[in-house]
Amino acid sequence: MLFAVEVAIALFVRDRFVRPYLGDVLAVVLVYCGLRAVLPLRVLPAAVLAFAIGALIEFGQAVNLLDLIGLRGNPVIAVVLGGSFEWLDFVAYAAGALLALAAERFIHR
Template identity: 60%
Template sequence: MRLHRGYALATIVLLIVEIGIALFVRDRIVRPYVGDTLAVILVYTGLRAVTRLSVPAAALTAFAIAVLIEFGQYFHVLDHIGLGENRLARTVLGSGFDLHDFIAYAAGALIAYAVDYRRASRAPAGTRTRRPSSDSSSTI
């Protein structure tokens, strides 16, 4: 397994932001939509931190994970596995199915893809295909 420190740091920052949103924001825009968009970006950066997935593969995987979790909400998976009353599980995995969430998930995947693709395309010539140097990643 590899650890890419830049993505790991981004994951930690996004996790802190998401926890702040979950604990302190009670509105109809930021918590449900911005939070869901950031959640997909969080999963994306987490995937890129520990895998060698390409930009498109990581974006699609993050989107797919969000979709699976949303369908888990539709089928009340937390209730079926005995975690329906667990506040942490309901906060992390959600508790209510909403078709509008798919828009937020797609937006998160597209934002992650676009930002990372643009960052990669701005890298100096010849650096995009080489393995990252030890100062930006390490092997675990």
């Protein structure tokens, strides 16, 4: 369901908050869920790794990784990896990791 929401945001939302920031928050939660589903990671390491993956993608945007590897024209890769660096995205990634931690805590109570 989270993946479907992410796809809908990527395809249909063109604004200055939901797509750039809420989408990034949810992307980190999605990565966290994927990590926990396929790897034997505990909650905190999975949240930290999900944040780190978001940060690495953001740094890739800062150095124009898509241009360096010749994939700027690929629309799927461009949506997944993003195209422009923004410092505030790190706040969104942190919020996503914290949201995943809070959800885990809520679920296990």
